Amino acid sequence: MPLRAHSRALTRRKLLAATGGVGAASLLAACSAEEDAGTGGGTADSGPFTFLDERDQAEVELDATPETVVAFTGLAAALYDYGVEVAAVFGPTTLTDGAPDIQAGRMPVEGLTILGNVWGEFDVEAYAQLNPQLLVSHYYEGFDLWFVPEERLEEVESLAPGIGIEVSQPTLDQIIDRHAALAEALGADLASESNAAGVERFGTAAGAVAAAIADKPLKAMAVGAREEGLYIAAPSTFNLLAKGSELGVDWVVPDDPDQNGYWELLSWENAGKYEADLVYVDLRTGNLQPDQLLEYPTWAALSAVEAGQVYGWNPEPVYSHVGGAVELEVIAQALAAARPL
Numbered sequence: 001m002p003l004r005a006h007s008r009a010l011t012r013r014k015l016l017a018a019t020g021g022v023g024a025a026s027l028l029a030a031c032s033a034e035e036d037a038g039t040g041g042g043t044a045d046s047g048p049f050t051f052l053d054e055r056d057q058a059e060v061e062l063d064a065t066p067e068t069v070v071a072f073t074g075l076a077a078a079l080y081d082y083g084v085e086v087a088a089v090f091g092p093t094t095l096t097d098g099a100p101d102i103q104a105g106r107m108p109v110e111g112l113t114i115l116g117n118v119w120g121e122f123d124v125e126a127y128a129q130l131n132p133q134l135l136v137s138h139y140y141e142g143f144d145l146w147f148v149p150e151e152r153l154e155e156v157e158s159l160a161p162g163i164g165i166e167v168s169q170p171t172l173d174q175i176i177d178r179h180a181a182l183a184e185a186l187g188a189d190l191a192s193e194s195n196a197a198g199v200e201r202f203g204t205a206a207g208a209v210a211a212a213i214a215d216k217p218l219k220a221m222a223v224g225a226r227e228e229g230l231y232i233a234a235p236s237t238f239n240l241l242a243k244g245s246e247l248g249v250d251w252v253v254p255d256d257p258d259q260n261g262y263w264e265l266l267s268w269e270n271a272g273k274y275e276a277d278l279v280y281v282d283l284r285t286g287n288l289q290p291d292q293l294l295e296y297p298t299w300a301a302l303s304a305v306e307a308g309q310v311y312g313w314n315p316e317p318v319y320s321h322v323g324g325a326v327e328l329e330v331i332a333q334a335l336a337a338a339r340p341l
Helices: 024-029 073-082 124-129 150-159 172-185 193-213 239-246 321-337
Strands: 049-053 058-062 069-072 088-090 114-116 134-139 162-166 219-226 229-233 263-266 278-282 310-313
Touching: 049 162, 049 172, 069 073, 073 088, 073 134, 073 172, 073 193, 073 321, 124 150, 162 172, 172 239, 172 321, 193 321, 239 321, 278 321, 310 321
Parallel strands: 069 088, 069 134, 088 114, 134 162, 219 278, 278 310
Antiparallel strands: 049 058, 219 229, 229 263
């Protein structure tokens, strides 16, 4: 996640209701082709809508399932994978050439209404004109609705209730479950053939990671790279990396992470502090990529770089079963290709 911090807003809309949707993964796993009722998602009914806002553990209740939903790009991408489309997005969506940002996942970005494409950008006036019924985003401990500017948060939430889904503390499986549950609450058919296939793909990808590392002692390191230095990721605070640890991946663990516990920043002079057999580089917009990093001598001197064992990773995966599978497949393919140094 970007190295920024902002405090919680003091004023929140009071929204009380009954419990939200749970158990999405269990339902999906039990699906079969005979139960298929479509290829992506169903149509939301007109009954009451309730879902837990994990920022303060308060239920959001609406009289009917919202039809005009605005979402952080990464969350919208997860909903899209389950068959739910939103009215507008905010957050990294397109690159300067119009191509999809990595956080847009499989969404067709050409037709999206984008309220903000970079940090600090959110067109509140355009948002108001949509007559939104619900805004959904990710929530990191110590932050608020991800990519909603702090100074506009109260104004944004005065126009429609907001829901934050916690993505910093739960496991990857739990976070995906929550996204699937939100999709279901918004009308997705979790018993569809495509959604059942997504669950199967996720399980297969996890198995591939475990199989790739089972009989091969490899030390892996996940990093972010910027002009100011090399950021070493702490595996326990990134749910994708933590999932890898669960499956047997031996990650480099930084001994001096920042106060949020995400990264240890190394100056380029000290970039060789940790040794690894393979390195995964943060693919998100704003990070230096492997071809650019070759300009830094201390990077080029790393054993994994000299061996050509440099791969990519996404610290903010699309939290659907398909999205999780894609990231685990990348990790598994790199582990399978790499050799101990």
